[in-house]
Amino acid sequence: MTLPHLDAAAVLALGPAGAADAMQQALREGLDPSEGVARSFVDVPAGELIVMPAAGARHVGVKLVGVAPGNAARGLPRIGAVYVLFDAETMQPVATLDGTALTTLRTPATSIVGLRPWLRRAEGPQQVVVFGAGPQGVGHVDALAAEVALGAVTFVVRTPARVTLPADGPAAGAAVLATDDPRVADALRSADVVVCATTARTPVFDSSLLGDDVLVAAVGSHEAEAAEVDVAFAGSATVVVEDVATALRECGDVVQAAAAGVVAEADLVPLAAVARGDVAVTGGRVLFKGSGMAWQDLVVAEAVLDHAGAPSQ
Known part of the structure; x- marks a missing residue:
């Protein structure tokens, strides 16, 4: 039998709500992110190979991510990825998936799981500011639109002329502003949700501009030295993380706040606790910091497989 390959269209067909529901259900059923294997990095001549394995009851999976910084000059994406699923009992390959699309889908869905209890308390259309207009920035707008009514959506980028937003969908027609545009400050003052999906190494906005009940998702980095x-802001917010140990190792937004003494390890709220409903949902600022973990890819890949009706073994 030919090994099925689920292309980008098949992966994205699950939708952000479907991906978020799958992760939330897995966490409610006892999946423990702290038991996952940390990603590994292999230096290669063109850049870097990232290996992200995970094991579950049904399947074992691994995402292979190639990072080639020189690809911009070639007119190629900086990142390419493939996901491979194996049957958990026989360890025979079951399917491959477009790994880039899988990342595009599961990252915003994870942010939704982390912020969902607060989003569901929201009243009226939500004003959204997104730093970065790539697939993750647009994907977060799509994911938010599946959860709440959206008001104005503003993308903030370094070079607006290079941005092409989708012709339809929640991001269509959104404002695109340069980082130094004075209107960015006004957008931040009225924002209900702010998304950071950039490659920035330093904070992308002045948190003093934000309101008292703003929700922020920061997903652009997985390095202790980088913070969006x-x-x-971290010191003023409830901080939700995928896994406490992972956040203190990989998430610069958290690592740097902890080093400054404004966030303690005991203050960090694990994603699983949010998914199970074990967290008091009150007013105030909330920060979800995600670095991307291999268990998310596995859970969403299985959901994609089921949605597509592909053989699971």
Whole structure:
């Protein structure tokens, strides 16, 4: 039998709500992110190979991510990825999936799981500011639109002229502003949700501009030296993380806030606790910091497989 390959269209057909529901259900059923294997990095001549394995009751999976910084000059994407699923009992390959599309889908869905209890308390259309207009920035708008009514959506980028937004969908027709545009400050003052999906190494906004009940998702980095959100915001917010140990190792937004003494390890709220409903949902600022974990890819890949009706063994 030919090994099925689920292309980008088949992966994205699950939708962000379907991916979020799958992860939330897995966490409610006892999946423990702390038991996952950390990603590994292999230096190669063109850049880097990232290996992200995970094991579950039904399947074992691994995402292979190639990072080639020189691809911009070639007119190629900087990142390419493939996902491979194996049957958990026989360890025979079951399917391959477009790994880039899988990442595009599961990352915003994870943010939704982390912020969902607060989003569901929201009243009226939500004003959204997104730093970065790539697949993750647009994907977060799609994911938010599946959860709440959206008001104005503003993308903030370094070079607006290079941005092409989708012709339809929630991001269509959104404002695109340069980072130094004075209107960015106004957008931040009225924002209900802010998404950071950039490659920035330093904070992308001044948190003093934000309101008292704003929700922020920061997903652009997985390095202790990089942070999209300033220490002051982390210190003022409920901080939700995928896994406490992982956040203190990989998430610069959290690592730097902890080093500054404004966030303690005991203050960090695990994603599983949010998914199970074990967290008091009150007013105030909330920061979800995600670095992307291999268990998310496996859970969503299985959901994609089921949605597509592909053989599971």
